[in-house]
Amino acid sequence: MSRSVRTRPEGSGQALSEAYDTALLDLDGVVYAGGSAIAHAVESLATVRAGGMRLAYVTNNALRTPDTVAAHLTELGIPTDAGDVITSAQAVARLVAGQVPQGARVLVIGGEGLRVALRERGLVPVESADDDPVAVVQGYGGPDMAWGRFAEASYAVARGLPWFASNTDLTIPSGRGIAPGNGAAVEVVRIATGAEPQVAGKPLPPMHRETILRTGAERPLVVGDRLDTDIEGAFNGEVDSLLVLTGVADGAQLLAAPPRHRPTYVDADLRGMLTGQPEVAPADDGFRCAGWTARAGAGQLELDGEGGALDGLRALCAAAWTAAGDGECTLDGGKALARLGL
Numbered sequence: 001m002s003r004s005v006r007t008r009p010e011g012s013g014q015a016l017s018e019a020y021d022t023a024l025l026d027l028d029g030v031v032y033a034g035g036s037a038i039a040h041a042v043e044s045l046a047t048v049r050a051g052g053m054r055l056a057y058v059t060n061n062a063l064r065t066p067d068t069v070a071a072h073l074t075e076l077g078i079p080t081d082a083g084d085v086i087t088s089a090q091a092v093a094r095l096v097a098g099q100v101p102q103g104a105r106v107l108v109i110g111g112e113g114l115r116v117a118l119r120e121r122g123l124v125p126v127e128s129a130d131d132d133p134v135a136v137v138q139g140y141g142g143p144d145m146a147w148g149r150f151a152e153a154s155y156a157v158a159r160g161l162p163w164f165a166s167n168t169d170l171t172i173p174s175g176r177g178i179a180p181g182n183g184a185a186v187e188v189v190r191i192a193t194g195a196e197p198q199v200a201g202k203p204l205p206p207m208h209r210e211t212i213l214r215t216g217a218e219r220p221l222v223v224g225d226r227l228d229t230d231i232e233g234a235f236n237g238e239v240d241s242l243l244v245l246t247g248v249a250d251g252a253q254l255l256a257a258p259p260r261h262r263p264t265y266v267d268a269d270l271r272g273m274l275t276g277q278p279e280v281a282p283a284d285d286g287f288r289c290a291g292w293t294a295r296a297g298a299g300q301l302e303l304d305g306e307g308g309a310l311d312g313l314r315a316l317c318a319a320a321w322t323a324a325g326d327g328e329c330t331l332d333g334g335k336a337l338a339r340l341g342l
Contacts (some may be wrong), residue, residue, distance in 0.1 A: 025224075204229075223242045242264065
């Protein structure tokens with residue numbers, strides 16, 4: 001795919017909610033963590049929705065059904081219909097349905113969201129490798145997933161059945177911290193069988209295709225907290241993205257990001273959708289954003305000035321990404337980030 005390499009975050013003279021028609025929002029780490037809403041999420045999304053932007057919730061978590069997710073969001077104060085929720089379970093179910101006969105049995109290693117999505121595609125979920133499945137599909141099953149489920153998947157995959165995974169996120173945010181995700185469970189089956197699954201979820205094209213089919217978005221903005229799923233998925237789909245720092249990604253990861261992990265915009269949380277974005281411009285052998293100037297020095301990133309931490313981070317991104325070109329920045333940004341409290 002040919003495209004120019006992003007070397008700095010972009011500015012926007014409009015509020016992002018006015019510049020784009022649909023927000024494709026990740027959930028875990030963006031809207032909520034565990035069962036609780038992230039600070040400023042509820043009021044920010046209410047304001048965005050009142051201004052006319054469509055909100056669609058796009059999650060790699062295949063555990064819950066769209067109805068359950070919509071009910072949870074509504075309980076948090078974010079009125080949501082099931083049709084506004086797109087899951088990796090839906091994306092992988094479409095992928096499976098395109099490769100097996102109508103009415104086929106599929107071994108499910110995961111939660112109810114995966115079973116519902118398969119039934120919607122006319123497939124029959126089964127629980128054992130001995131139930132004559134024609135394929136295996138694996139999705140996040142929650143923290144209490146029994147170890148024996150991975151054995152069932154391994155038995156079936158070892159027999160040569162096609163294996164599908166909703167996503168391969170190694171971690172997932174929770175109310176208590178970062179926990180193992182579906183990717184960790186997929187690794188268990190990969191180690192046991194030596195096989196490789198077909199993957200549907202972010203950042204791969206099946207998930208982006210599912211999202212566009214279900215939302216009809218023409219000017220979408222991907223909003224996420226992970227560089228390797230949300231932001232890379234936007235890159236693969238050739239759409240713009242906003243990284244919020246309420247979940248997995250931190251300042252150090254952002255500065256080191258290769259081109260496919262560099263977001264269009266960076267902000268602290270979902271309030272960033274309500275405003276324009278400041279310009280980052282070349283200045284004094286470096287890059288300036290508001291009151292900060294960042295430069296690539298001898299082995300490290302240097303930061304001068306004062307002002308808001310996010311403006312300093314944006315300037316540092318420009319210095320790091322420009323120095324890295326189409327690779328990953330190896331300059332030490334620790335002191336500069338510490339100065340910003342990031």
